[in-house]
Structure formats: C-alpha cells, structure tokens
Amino acid sequence: MATALRSVTLRRLAIATVAVMGAGYALAFLYAPEDADQGFIQKIFYLHVPLATVALVGFMVAAVHAIRHLRTGDPKHDARSYVSIHISVIFGLAVLATGAIWAKGSWGVWWEWREPTLVSFLIVFLLYATYYPLRYAIEDRERQARYASVFAITAGAFVPLNFLAVRAAEPLVHPRTFSSAGGLPDSMLFAFLVCLAGVALLWTTLVWFELDAKAASGNLGKIRRALEATA
Amino acid sequence: MTTFSALLRKDLRVELRTLRSLPAMALFAVSAFVIFRFGLDRTSLDGELAAGVLVPTLLFAALLAINRLFVAEREEGGFDLIRLAPIDRTVLLAAKATALVIYLVVLELIAVPIFALFFLDSASGLVPFALVLLLANVGLAATGTVISTIATMSSARDLLAPLILLPLLIPLVIAAAGAGEHLLAAGGPDYGRFGTWLALLGLYDLVFLLVGYATFDFLLED
Amino acid sequence: MERTAAVESRPASGASEPAIELRGLRRDFGERTALGRISARLEPGESLAVLGPNGSGKSTLLRVVAGLLRPSAGDVTVLGCALPRETHRLRGRVGYLGHAPLLYRDLSARENLRLAAALHGLDPVAAESRIEHLLGTVQMSARGDDRVAELSAGMKQRIDICRAVLHEPELLLLDEPDAHLDTEARLLVDPLIGPGHGPSRVVVSHDRAAATADADVVLELR
Numbered sequence: 192m193a194t195a196l197r198s199v200t201l202r203r204l205a206i207a208t209v210a211v212m213g214a215g216y217a218l219a220f221l222y223a224p225e226d227a228d229q230g231f232i233q234k235i236f237y238l239h240v241p242l243a244t245v246a247l248v249g250f251m252v253a254a255v256h257a258i259r260h261l262r263t264g265d266p267k268h269d270a271r272s273y274v275s276i277h278i279s280v281i282f283g284l285a286v287l288a289t290g291a292i293w294a295k296g297s298w299g300v301w302w303e304w305r306e307p308t309l310v311s312f313l314i315v316f317l318l319y320a321t322y323y324p325l326r327y328a329i330e331d332r333e334r335q336a337r338y339a340s341v342f343a344i345t346a347g348a349f350v351p352l353n354f355l356a357v358r359a360a361e362p363l364v365h366p367r368t369f370s371s372a373g374g375l376p377d378s379m380l381f382a383f384l385v386c387l388a389g390v391a392l393l394w395t396t397l398v399w400f401e402l403d404a405k406a407a408s409g410n411l412g413k414i415r416r417a418l419e420a421t422a
Numbered sequence: 423m424t425t426f427s428a429l430l431r432k433d434l435r436v437e438l439r440t441l442r443s444l445p446a447m448a449l450f451a452v453s454a455f456v457i458f459r460f461g462l463d464r465t466s467l468d469g470e471l472a473a474g475v476l477v478p479t480l481l482f483a484a485l486l487a488i489n490r491l492f493v494a495e496r497e498e499g500g501f502d503l504i505r506l507a508p509i510d511r512t513v514l515l516a517a518k519a520t521a522l523v524i525y526l527v528v529l530e531l532i533a534v535p536i537f538a539l540f541f542l543d544s545a546s547g548l549v550p551f552a553l554v555l556l557l558a559n560v561g562l563a564a565t566g567t568v569i570s571t572i573a574t575m576s577s578a579r580d581l582l583a584p585l586i587l588l589p590l591l592i593p594l595v596i597a598a599a600g601a602g603e604h605l606l607a608a609g610g611p612d613y614g615r616f617g618t619w620l621a622l623l624g625l626y627d628l629v630f631l632l633v634g635y636a637t638f639d640f641l642l643e644d
Numbered sequence: 645m646e647r648t649a650a651v652e653s654r655p656a657s658g659a660s661e662p663a664i665e666l667r668g669l670r671r672d673f674g675e676r677t678a679l680g681r682i683s684a685r686l687e688p689g690e691s692l693a694v695l696g697p698n699g700s701g702k703s704t705l706l707r708v709v710a711g712l713l714r715p716s717a718g719d720v721t722v723l724g725c726a727l728p729r730e731t732h733r734l735r736g737r738v739g740y741l742g743h744a745p746l747l748y749r750d751l752s753a754r755e756n757l758r759l760a761a762a763l764h765g766l767d768p769v770a771a772e773s774r775i776e777h778l779l780g781t782v783q784m785s786a787r788g789d790d791r792v793a794e795l796s797a798g799m800k801q802r803i804d805i806c807r808a809v810l811h812e813p814e815l816l817l818l819d820e821p822d823a824h825l826d827t828e829a830r831l832l833v834d835p836l837i838g839p840g841h842g843p844s845r846v847v848v849s850h851d852r853a854a855a856t857a858d859a860d861v862v863l864e865l866r
Contacts, residue, residue, distance in 0.1 A: 261640050318589035325586065328576035332674055333714075334644060338572050341637040342586070345568065348633050349590060352626055356593035359618055360600060416675075428762035436750045439791075494748055503746045505712060507763035508736030644714050 197403055204396045212389035218382035232296030237383060239289040241390035242282050243308060247350060249279030249394055250319065254347025257340035269336040272343050274401045276322055278394055283316045311357040318346055425509045429517035434524065436494055443490050443525055447483040451533040454479040455540050467541040473602025476537050477595055480530065480555070481562075485584050487525050488566040491518055492574040501642055515638040518570075519563040526559040547611035554601045557623035561594050564630035571641045597622040661724055663688045663815055663844035664709060668718035671704055678704045681718070684863050688814075691845040693855035696865030702848040703743060705865070706817050709846060710740045723815055736764055739813035739843070741821055745804035749793040753784060753803045756792060757810060764811040771810075778806040782832050797824040802833060809836045816845045822854070 219237040226233035253275035260268035290309040291301050304310060325342055329335040375383065437443060458475045459465060467475060495501050504514050534555075538545045566587065573583035601619035605611045664686040671679040679701040686692045694702045707713040709722055711731040720727040725734040740746075747756045754775060761771035779785045782802040792800060801824045808816065821837055822830055839845060839858040849855035856862055 261637070314589050314592050318586070321582075321586045321589070324578060325572070325576070325582060328578040328582055330577070330674065331644075334575065337640050337643065338575070341568070341572065341640060344637055345565070345590070345630070345633050348629050349593075352593050352629060355625075356596040356622055359622060360596045425762055425765075428759055432748065432751065432755075432759055435755070436748065439750050494750070498746055498748055502712060502740070502742060503760070503763065506710065506735060506738070506740055506746075508732075508765065509763060644712075 197399075201396070201399050201403060204392065204399060208389065208392040208396045211385065211392055215382065215386035215389040218385055223379045223382040224376070232293060235289055235293045235296070237386045238390075239286060239293055240383070241387040242289065243286045243312060244387060245390045245394045246279045246282035246286060246312075247315075248391075249275050249282065249398075250315070250350055251347055253279065253343050257343035257347070260336065260340045261344075266336060269340060270402060270405060271398075272340060273326075274398050274405070276319055276343060277401065278397045280316065280319050280322075282394065283312060283319070286312050287316065305361060307354070307358045307361055311354045314353055314357070315346075315350055318349065322346075425507075425513050426517050429514060430520055433494075433517065433521040437521070437525070442493065443487045444528060447486050447525070447529045448532045450486060451479050451483045451529065452536055454482065455533075455537055459540065465541070466543060468543065468606055468608040470599070470603040472541060472606040473599040475541070476534070476606075477599045477602055479537075480526075480533065481591060481595060483529055483533070484522075484526055484562050484566065485587065487522060487529075488562075488570050488587065489573075489580060489583050491522060491567065491570045496574055505642060511639050511642045512635055514642070515567055515571075515634055519567040519634070522563040522566055523559045526562065527556070530555055530559075542606065543608070544610060547605035547607070550611060550613075550616070551602060551605045554598055554605070554619065554623065557620065557627060558594050558598045560627045561623060561630060562591065564627060564634050565590050568630075568634045568638065568641070571638070575641070593622065593626050597626070660688055662686055662721070663690070663723060664692070664846070665721040666709075666718065667720075669705075669708065669715050669720055670717040671701070671708055671713060672716045679708070679865075682863070682865070684861065686844055686846070686861055688844050689840075689842065690860035691839045691847060691858055692861045692863060693859035694846060694848045694863045694865065695852055695855060700865035702865055703819055705863075706740075706742075706819050706846060706848055710738055710817050711735065712740075736811060737814050739808040739811070739816045739837075741804060741808040741816070741818045741837070743819050745792075745800045746807060747792045747800060747804060750791055752789045752791055753779065753795075753806075754788045756803065757807060760807045760810050766811060774810065775806070778810065778836070781836060782806060782829075798826065798829055801825055802829060805833050805836055814843055816843045818845065819848045820850065821847065822849070822851065 216237065219234060223237075225231060253272045256268045256272035256275060260266075260272060287309070290306070290312070294303045294306065294309070295301050302309075322339065322342060326335055326339050329338055455475070458479070462471070462475070464471065495504070501514075504511060530552075534548060534552075538548060542548075566583075569583050569586050569590070573579045573586070576582055597619045601616060604614050604616065662685050664684065666682050666684045669679060669682040670677065682705065684692065694705060696702055704713065708715055708720060708727070711722070711727055711734045714728040722734055723737055725731065727734070747753075748759070751759070757775045757778070758768075758771065761768070761775065766774075776785065779788050782805065784799060784802055784806075787795065787799065792803065795803070801821075805821065808818075816837055818837055821833070825833065835841060837845070847855055847859070
C-alpha cells in the first residue's frame with residue numbers, strides 16, 4: 192500500500208521537476224537579459240549556482256538524517272542519509288564541471304584558485320568522496336551505518352567552516368567570484384529563483400527515486416532469502 | 423585517580439616505554455625539511471614559503487601519530503576493557519585527544535627550532551606562532567581522534583584515516599599557514615589578520631570538540 | 645541455518661530473580677546467524693556451562709551476556725538488566741574473561757590492575773591491597789612489575805583472572821578459563837573463579853567432563 196502511494200508521489204514529483212526546470216531555463220534563456228560583462232557564457236550561472244546551493248543543502252540534510260539515525264537506530268534514516276550524500280556528490284561533480292566551463296568562458300582558464308566557491312566545493316567533494324571507501328571498509332552493517340552517520344555529521348559541520356576558511360584565504364581585495372549575490376536585476380533574480388526551485392525538485396526526485404529503488408531491491412533480497420531458506 | 427587521568431597516564435607511559443610515535447614523527451619532520459630544501463632549491467625561507475613548508479610538514483607528521491593512536495587498544499582486544507567499565511566513554515576521547523596534543527607539542531618543540539635553524543633568519547615570529555600551533559593542535563586532536571577511532575574499527579585502517587583527514591584539516595592549514603605567512607615574514611612578524619586566523623582556529627576547535635563529544639559514544643557501541 | 649539449543653537444568657528454586665534469563669536470543673552477523681533461538685535460565689550463585697564445537701557461537705553468547713554485543717532478537721536479562729536497553733546498568737557488575745587477555749602488553753601486571761581499578765572507580769588505597777592479595781593468590785607477586793609482553797601465556801591468564809575479579813563482580817563470564825593453565829595453576833585460581841564462592845558463573849569450555857562436573861545448568865550449542 193505504502194509503495195503504491197510512493198510511486199504516485201514519485202511520478203508527481205518527476206512531473207513537477209520537469210515542469211519547473213523547463214520553466215526556469217526557458218526564463219533563463221529567453222526572458223533574462225544577457226550579462227553585459229560576460230556575455231552568453233554567464234547563462235551557466237543559472238545551472239551552476241543552483242546546483243551548488245542544492246548540493247550544499249543536501250549535505251546538511253544528510254547530516255540531519257544521520258543525527259536521527261544515531262538517535263533512533265532506525266536504518267531508514269541511514270538510507271536517507273546515504274542517498275542524500277550520493278545525489279549531492281553527483282551534483283557536486285556537476286558544480287565542478289560547470290564551474291570549469293564558466294571559468295574557461297569568462298577568464299580563459301579551466302580552473303581558478305581565486306574563486307572561493309569553486310575551491311570550497313573541491314574540498315567538500317574530496318571529503319565526501321571518502322564516504323564510500325569508509326562504508327566499504329566496515330563489514331558489519333549496523334556498525335557501518337553508525338560510523339557513516341558520525342561521518343555525515345562531522346562532514347556536515349565541516350562544510351560551513353570550510354567555506355569560511357577558504358573565503359578568508361583569499362586576499363580581501365581580489366577574489367574572482369562568479370557572481371555577487373546582490374545586485375542582480377529583478378528579471379535575472381526571478382529566473383534564478385525558478386531555476387533554483389527546479390534544481391531542488393530535481394534533487395528531491397532523484398533522492399526519492401533512489402530510496403525507492405533501494406527499498407525494492409531490499410525487499411527482493413528478503414524474498415529471495417526466504418525462498419532459499421524454505422527450499 | 424580519575425578515569426581520565428588513569429587513561430592519559432597509561433597512554434603517556436606506554437609511549438615513553440615503546441617510543442612508538444614520537445621519534446618517527448620527529449625524524450619524518452626533519453627529513454621532510456631536507457627534502458623541501460632540495461625540492462624548492464632554497465636555503466632560506468620566509469613568509470608564505472616558510473609557512474608553506476612548516477605547516478604541511480607538521481600536519482603529515484601528525485598523521486603518523488594519529489594512525490597509531492589506538493594501536494594498543496586494538497592489540498588488547500578492541501576496546502573491551504573500556505566498554506566493560508562503568509564509565510562515560512567520552513572520557514576515552516578526552517584522554518586520547520589530550521595525549522595527541524601532548525605528542526604534537528613535543529614534536530613542535532623539536533621540529534620548529536630545527537626548522538628555524540635550517541631556514542629562518544629571525545625567530546621572533548615563532549613565539550606568537552606557537553599560540554597558532556597550539557590552537558591548531560587542539561583542532562587536529564579533536565578530528566584526528568574521532569577519525570582514528572573510525573579507521574581503527576575498519577579493515578582499511580592505515581589508509582582510511584589520512585584519506586578522510588586531509589580534506590577535513592584543510593581549514594586548519596589555511597589558518598595556520600595564513601598566520602605563519604605574516605608571522606614569519608622577512609622583515610619581522612606582522613600581525614595583519616592575526617585575529618582572523620585565531621578566530622577561525624578557535625571556531626574549528628570548538629565545533630569539532632563538540633561534534634566529537636556528541637558522537638564518540640556511538641563509535642564504541644557494539 | 646538456525647541453531648537450536650538443548651537445555652538441561654535443575655528445577656528452578658523460584659523465589660529470587662534469576663542471574664541470567666535468555667529467551668529466544670538470536671545474534672546475526674550480516675547474513676550469518678551465529679546464535680539461533682537460545683533460551684536458558686541461571687539462578688544466582690549457580691554455574692552455567694556452555695559447551696559445543698568450534699564455531700557454535702559460545703564466545704558470541706558470552707559477549708552478548710557481558711553487554712559487549714547487542715542481541716539481534718529475543719529477550720536477554722542479566723542481573724535484572726534488560727539488554728540492550730539497560731546495558732549501562734550492568735557495567736561494572738560483571739567480570740569478563742575473554743579469549744585473549746584484556747591487558748596492555750607494555751604495562752606491568754600491577755599497572756594493568758591499577759588501571760582496571762581506576763576504570764571501575766575503586767578507591768586507590770583499597771585497590772592496592774586487593775591487587776596485592778590477588779597477585780599473591782595466583783603467585784605472581786614477584787613478577788608483578790614485569791611487562792605483560794614478557795610473561796608466558798599461563799602467567800597472562802592468571803593476571804587476566806585477577807583483572808576479571810578485581811572489582812568483586814556478581815557474575816563471572818569465563819571463556820576457557822583453564823586455557824594455558826597447568827593443574828597447579830588451576831588450583832591457584834579456583835578460589836577466585838571456581839564454583840560455589842558466591843558469584844554466578846558462565847563458563848565456556850572445551851573440557852566437557854570438567855565443565856559438566858562443576859555446572860548446575862548445561863547449555864549445549866550446535
């Protein structure tokens with residue numbers, strides 16, 4: 192029963208995602224004006240920044256799920272934490288890729304150390320990439336989940352500190368940032384917000400989808416084992 | 423004798439007897455200095471280069487100690503003694519982290535003067551830098567002890583701790599090297615942004631001591 | 645594959661709360677069931693012998709009762725504490741002798757015992773005389789200051805036995821207590837861990853004859 196409801200919700204989420212993202216990028220390309228300095232390449236801002244924001248929030252969400260897992264011991268919180276990190280890491284890769292494209296388009300270089308967000312993301316990505324070897328190195332499932340939760344909480348606390356530190360490392364005068372959050376004309380801001388909502392929906396849909404797939408394969412495994420036991 | 427002091431004294435006593443970590447750390451640091459001398463082709467360092475050699479070297483040496491932090495517990499049968507005792511297990515975290523800070527201070531008392539001897543023209547920046555290092559040691563100990571516990575209980579133990587720790591310690595490197603760049607500058611120590619770096623270090627220490635305190639118990643279960 | 649247990653026991657004396665009560669205890673490690681549906685009951689002061697071939701889960705059972713492993717299913721009550729919920733109430737009341745000694749190899753016997761005393765919150769002065777008494781009983785006083793690493797397996801076992809009974813536990817959990825001990829040594833340790841001296845006992849053993857002779861209850865694992 193619950194799974195039937197889940198697929199309905201999942202389908203609705205997917206439709207909403209496509210709709211909002213479609214609207215958002217239509218606005219970005221057709222409605223929002225082209226940036227005076229950077230030209231067309233600036234449009235990637237509507238993808239890069241939402242991906243970054245959502246990925247970071249995703250890591251925080253994973254940390255919250257991890258706290259709940261430690262408190263209750265319920266493996267479903269661990270699954271949510273794991274999948275949240277998984278999707279956020281993939282988004283993180285996309286952030287680095289779009290960041291590189293943007294840097295090449297704006298400044299002619301594939302990497303820019305003076306862009307604090309990009310550098311912070313690299314470090315965060317390097318940290319969360321160790322989540323997988325950590326999980327694979329611990330065999331006992333319960334202990335693996337507990338340790339992964341401690342990691343998710345530690346890493347979640349790390350993310351804001353890391354951003355602060357990287358920003359502090361840049362000489363106050365000359366950071367090269369992709370965007371200043373303030374000073375966006377209304378039309379750009381509106382398009383950006385819609386894109387942000389779309390990407391957030393995309394993240395949520397992907398997380399639900401993966402959780403659903405995991406639950407299904409978990410059930411399949413249980414059925415298989417039960418059959419083998421009686422055979 | 424409180425449980426904390428009993429555990430701390432046990433660790434210090436074992437280290438003094440076996441000298442498992444300290445000599446290796448010190449030798450590593452000095453060898454690294456020599457490698458940098460040739461790698462950079464420099465015989466004198468100041469400012470950002472001095473900080474850039476000293477801070478990472480101390481960090482990598484610290485990893486040696488962190489990897490070996492729970493060796494005795496592992497040999498003794500995996501924390502059973504602690505887990506059977508009617509104590510708050512966070513005491514183990516406190517004792518191990520304190521021991522690690524002590525090892526790092528001893529390392530720095532040896533390695534930093536040698537570094538000054540090899541590369542620095544003036545040592546006047548070292549006194550304020552000692553404060554920076556002390557705060558960094560606390561942060562290193564807080565995250566290092568937690569990650570070392572995780573790694574100890576896993577199968578990839580020697581590899582896992584450095585792998586997870588290196589990104590995690592980058593803010594410490596940023597702050598310590600940032601402060602070092604100014605304190606070890608050619609013309610004498612300059613206190614530009616000193617407050618920023620101390621604040622960042624203090625914040626890092628606070629956050630990760632809290633995280634460690636809140637989660638350590640869960641690492642020792644089962 | 646499920647493991648079932650056969651239990652023979654004397655009719656329960658009834659009045660007091662049992663020292664140990666197991667109902668349908670199961671412990672899994674991932675896919676593998678190490679203990680399957682174990683039920684048993686031990687009255688205070690009595691001895692339970694756990695027998696079975698290698699790999700039948702005897703040591704696992706002991707660790708669950710000690711509170712070191714969480715049961716996967718079933719009810720486990722030890723000294724009135726429902727595990728795993730009330731494990732913290734059990735700590736310090738159980739004396740556990742595992743497969744390998746819970747001793748730090750670089751400390752001496754006395755240092756190990758003092759550490760164990762501190763971990764159990766024993767008054768240091770009282771602990772000191774108790775340590776000497778125990779070392780004297782097992783005839784290890786002369787070698788009490790040698791590093792554990794330098795002692796033979798039998799000597800380590802004797803020290804470990806002292807450690808297990810140091811805090812005068814109500815329940816003894818002994819995994820092959822006679823391992824590495826010659827007949828003379830077994831006589832020495834009998835007043836500390838033998839039957840009928842007060843504490844309830846669970847003994848895991850390969851020596852079927854000796855174990856059954858001392859036991860009030862026998863649990864056979866397959």
